Amino acid sequence: MPETKTTLLTAIPLAKFEAKSGSHVLSFFTWEQGQIRAIVRTARGKKKPSVPLLPLFSTYEILFTQPRQADGLYELKERETVTGRQKLNSGTPLEPWAAASVLSELLLRTTEKEDPHPYLFSMLDKALDCMESGDSPGILLTAFLVKFLEHMGYRPRWESPEANLSERKYWWFDPALGGLFTQKEIGRVVEEEERPSLRKPTRTSSEEIAIIHRFRLSKFEEIEGNEAEVATAKKWVPLLGDYVEYHLETRLKSLDFWKEIQPKRKK
Template sequence: MQYRVQGIVIRTTDYGEGNKIVTLFTREYGKMGVVARGVKKVKSRYGSTVQLFTFGDYSFFKSGGLGTLNHAEIIEAFHKIREDLHKAAHASYLAELTDRMMGDQEGEPFLFDQMKASLQAIQEDKDLQIIGHLYEMKMLMHAGYQPELEQCVVCGQAAEPAVFSIGLGGMMCERCRLRDPQAFPLTPGVYKLLRLFVRMDVRRLGQIDVKPQTKTLLKEMMRAYFDQHVGLRLKSRDFLDQMDKYGV
């Protein structure tokens, strides 16, 4: 069957001497793998079209497992991302997160739009951490792990939030907070951002100014929540942690 799709390159793997296996995140069909033959050769006309993060039009024939690429055109190359270490590292995290959490040919048009908008936001110099958390929340919601932020996870009352329980999966009120001694304190700033991440479309993200202490607490909470409920070990996240550790 012949496919013609718009897709984002989220992973590439060398295959033989001159070929690559390219994983595309497509709007209509979700994640799809295609073989791009000869793209490692200097004169290949498709070499630039299968670089990581590239958004383009792709045509390929697929009858069983992997498809075979027979045409590709770049729509947006996202050069600024690949030319900047910090941008590339954060974009790689989003790409790996998508690759690991999405099943093959699991069409999710909304998530595709969020991924493309996240890359655009990274290219436009918007806050890298906030972009990452926004996309993380969309993936959590897709996987069925959306945290409870509207009512206490213990008593069910829509009371003023006091803490956030990683293990119980959401906010707790003052009366119930002792049910989880390890719960994170839920400051107004962090609570507002968590609810924003659930409701906001990445395509509407503007410039945002968040206090450093709020971002630190938010990062700790999101990391702990992902580790508890999703449990994926991602090389790209380890690399981001190394960059933070050594102040790169």
């Protein structure tokens, strides 16, 4: 018999699916190889899988058996828990669990199999650590999405978050610069000829600017140790939701996972 080949990967489970004969297929996001699929088989005559299913929001070192050409599925051979995150996996409180589920769904739908993204893996690992330790799910979710868009190379554009034309305020959304900026803010970082002319700049409070600065790449690693009011950050979420929907709907085909967590907007 040919020798069975194995590979050791650092992995976070994204989702699990039922397969034939009671087996399960797990989707993992790995540091080394991006998204992969692995099968957990159920032994004959037993209802439970021969290998226990892994909690979705934990990080593991896993020794996988290389996939066969027929199905392209890896098999779990040995595993060691790197970070367990018991609170997140218990689903209590609900908000961090829901935010972590959105991040898992986003990566499941927008990354290809066997396409490595070590940067995104580090971001996911860090965001899950922060949620486990009690940091604001809203701020972490927004910060992650800003950096996700930056990594995927989406271009900035002008936004109008208010429907009332007489009170309309414009924002410059540029992931490459770290997030959301008012016209006054971008005057220091963007050349005049690159910007559409606006009637007047938007005023922002020091608290709002502090939230904006938290989205910068250099600040992302510090989120775990910082404090911020969730209410201050909430105003950015609908705007970012519009931006994500505008850019990703053609790729995701369905944005139900995002729309379900958004508050109902008044028409």
